[in-house]
Amino acid sequence: MFWDFEWTFQIMPDLLSGLWATVQITVIAYLMALALGLAIAIVRRVPIIGSLLHFVMEFIRTTPLIIQLVFVFLLAPSTVSGMTVGILVLGVHYSSYTAEVYRSGIEGVSKGQWEAARALSLPTTRTWGAIVLPQAIRKVIPALGNYLIAMFKDTPLLFAIGVAELLTEAQRVGSADFRIVEAFTVVGFLFLLVSIPSAIVIRRLEKRYAAV
Amino acid sequence: MEQIEFLIERLPRFLDGAWVTVQLTLGGSALAFVLAMVFGIMGTAGHWLPRAVSTVYVEVFRGIAALVLMFWMAYALPVATGFQLDDMFAAILALGLNVGAYGAEVVRSAINAVPRAQVEATVALNLSWFQRMRLVVVPQAWAQMLPTFGNLVIELMKATAVAYLIGVADLAAVAQQLREATGETVVAYSGALVLYYLIAQVLILGMRLLERRANRKLGRVTPGGGGPLSLLRPPSVGTRVGVAK
């Protein structure tokens, strides 16, 4: 019998605190990705700066997150914690995805809407804030939701920079007691415990907003 | 200047690492493709059993992060079964299983999007289920799968970089070793990032070629003309967003 239930029970507090850290990191980084992605999607419409920004975001999107995490962590001053670096890099990396999602939403708003706003002499801020973005964002909510789940599943990468998230905790307690099987298997289950319900929520969102 | 020299001197090592990364990418993609096709087609079956098997595979392997899967295979599996996988093989297995689950969903929805009338025409010509899939349904769904497959290949390539954590000597490992040996953080890591970027660009170009061929086979004209330069532009707006992950 290689499975020790008693031990599994004992490590649960450690693992759950790791899971809690994972959830916190995900939520903060996700909010950052939502805001930053929107800003990028709008600035991308400015001629030259937009193209430059596009290239940078494309570079970030097509290179590995884990290298970006380690790279920034090594360059950052030692006063900055791994947690902070993790949140920042995750947020920026995922804003390269959310920016594309917003862009497709904005381009999906019909030309007639812009022209109507112009015909009413609405100022630019009102055109964006009251006409274009509300329509664009409504359509891309399910796509944005998918990236929340994706980001949650990328948080184990913070293991590489020593943040005490779920996988790091499992590795620590598991190798200390030579109980790796239990530790990593429980991590797998905890991931399913979060990602399967959230996948169901996203499916609901898709149904609700698909008709629009 | 010194740093450029440093880079050039170390280029062979970078390229060795890059080659391992390419192998991981191709191996993982091949496995993911087979799994995506098998479980995706099972997900369109009329009987509940293959559909249930497909759903379980998709939800389980999509739900667990590739790195967790990789750690489990490299460290937990040998303890549980006494069977030690080669590091490289464990990495490819984890990547393939994970990305294959995303791919299965793509295959399933692309097949379901083939018009019902096409299936009826195959009934009228008395094709068997297997012939229908092979000759009519999958070839038509193919063009719709490709753009998302392209995204998945890039995601898989990026995910290979975690394999250094279980001891695979890929590009990420080379960057880490160079930094530890020389202290040149910026050069070591930017060099690796640029190589990853270049690999991604080659993959994107290859996938666009496949997409173009698939559209031609369906008698569709490639938007924006057909010259080789048009490959550098993304095919069309909105096709590469939102389904990547």
Next chain:
Amino acid sequence: MPPSDTPENTTTPGVEGDADGPLIVFDQVVKRFGDLTVLDHLDFSVAPGERVTLIGPSGSGKTTILRLLMTLEKVTEGHIWIQGEPFSHMRRGSALVPANEGHLRRRRKRIGMVFQQFNLFPNMTVRKNIMEAPVHVLGVGKDEAAQRAEELLELVGLGDKIDAHPTQLSGGQQQRVAIARALAMRPEILLLDEVTSALDPELVAGVLDVLREVAETTDITMLCVTHEMGFARDVSHRVLMFDQGRIAEEGPPEQIFGDPREERTKSFLKSVLDNGY
């Protein structure tokens, strides 16, 4: 046509095992979609080589008859027989049970269908569209199938389009290819489901000419759902007027079009003429 007052519903005398009798027999066939009854205890039969046109208002069940024969739908009640053998069902011991896929595949081999929307395969050239089923289903050699494809394309007047993609053809041309594709399977029964309804008016005549030629030069049994009354009059031996899942009136085309007896037939024909068909 026997009236539907046969006392036994499960077996039709003179049908079972009778290869010289009618080719197609509908025996008390009911088709429901949920609460909607599309075919209501329908009885009718078609003789070998007979060409039958089904007319009637939309929703009267005409297309459903073709779809049942093509096994695209399953009967809710009743049985369909072809050449004295169960078609919608199969024998298990002395009982008839709903047919499984293997039975359907064996029995529908002799039936071909042309669809309203053509349903050509966009991933294949015209040549491949025609060759695919003969090669893979009937096991015809590639050379033979290719030669037959050429002949059939000549027949439908599209010999020069053999290497074209379906998307490069007009609707009328696509439909003519679809007819060639169905004929390539050498069907004994050909089902035509509103084959000109999706076409621009100027393309209708070309398709109907091809079908007239098929009717004149072959002895294929044809069941045809159409609003083209002139075509129906020219090619069919018998016209069935459907209303609410039942046959309202039937007879030779001269009688149905020249001297309709039922009120429903008269009003239907009038509405069709008024709509410019």
